Amino acid sequence: MFDISPFSLFLRFLFGGSAVLASTLIARTFGGKLGGIFAAFPAVYLAAVVGLGLEYKGSELLSVTEQLSRGALVGMAADICCALAASYFILRYGWKRGLAYALSLWALLAPLIYFTWFGF
C-alpha cells in the first residue's frame, strides 16, 4: 500500500512542472486570446493522466483514469469557486491574504463537494 518510489515521485514532479511550464511558454508566444486559452491549459490534469499511463495498461488504465477524472471534476468545480473568491478576497484584503483565503477555501471545498457527491 505504501509503495512510493522516490524516482517515480521525482519523475511526476518533473513531468507536472514541465507541463505547466510548456503551457505558460506557449501562452506567452501566442499572446492575445489564444495565449489566454493556453494560460488555462489543464496541464496538471493531463500530466497526472499521462503519469497513470506509465503505471497502468489496457482496461485497468481506462478504469483508473476514469476514477481520477471524477475527482478532478470535483477539484475543477472547487477551482471556479476558488478563482471567483480570490478575485473578491484580493480586492478586500490584499493579494497575500486574499490568495491564502481563496486557497484555504479550495482545500475545504474540494473534499466537501467530493464527500457530498460520492459519499464516504
Added chain:
Amino acid sequence: MKVDIRDLGLRFIFGGLAVAACYVVLQLVPSKSFAGIFAAFPAVMAAAVIMAGHFGNSEQAADIAFGASAGMLGCTICVFTATFCMEHLGKWGLSLGIALVVWFFSSYAAIMLMQNLLEKRKKQRNSM
C-alpha cells in the same frame, strides 16, 4: 517574448508539487478518485496571482484570478468530456484527444464571455 525566471520557476514548482501530491494520495488512499482532486489544484492561477501581486498591485492580481475562472470553466468541461468518453467509448487516447478539442472551444467561449465581464468591472471601478 519576455522570460521571467522567477515566474517560470514558481509555476514549475507548483505544477510539479500538484502532480507529485496526486501520485502520493493515489498510492496512500485506496480511493483513486479522491486523488484526482489534486490533479485540479489551481497551480497556474496561484503562480499568476503571486507574480501579479508581487510585481504589480492587488487590483491586477484580482483581475487575473477573475479571468482564470474562465479557463477553469473550460478545464471542467474538458475533464467532464474525458470522463464521459472513457465511460462510453472505452478508448484512452481517443477520449483524451476529444477532451482537448472540447477544452479549446469551450475555453475560447468562456474567455470571450469573461473579457466582457472584466471590461464592465473595470469601467465600474473607474467610475467610482
